[in-house]
Amino acid sequence: MVEPVRERSRRERLRADLAFLGYAPLSETTWIGPRASPELGGLLAGEGIHADRFDAVLDGDPQALAARTWDLDGIGSAYEDWLARAVDLIGGLPRDAAADRVFAVRSRLLHGWRNFLFRDPGLPAELLPPGWPGEKARAYFEQEAARLLPAAAAFVDRHLAEP
Structure with a gap:
């Protein structure tokens, strides 16, 4: 208090x-x-x-308290929306895309994802509703951000090396 x-x-x-x-x-x-x-x-x-x-120690249902206290429906919907946009964003990137385009797409992916750092309280899995979309979104983000990192980093390194 x-x-x-x-x-x-x-x-x-x-x-x-x-x-x-x-x-x-x-x-x-x-x-x-x-x-x-x-x-x-x-x-x-x-x-x-x-x-x-x-x-x-709560004398009651901790999942129900979490649902009343945090906007889990809103956060879950935001994860679903982000994931749909991220899949479209990544899907529009050709396999042989130029490094500058990979950098731009990865930057957009990161920018969208970092909003969850301010919105999601990071509740333990046992307090989240079944089928919580945040986990699927997190896995997709980590996979794609890591996959795009080498080309994006090479683009940045190349431009930082220029006089």
């Missing part, structure tokens, strides 16, 4: 920072997270905010 923050800009910054660390609000001063964040102490100290922190 964090102490109430009266200043609007500090309160909004705290909310955004806590959400970035994977926490979700149960109320204005009570936040819940699937695991303790090592960055939380520094965040609170930097804002000069006192918080009572503790681990708890």
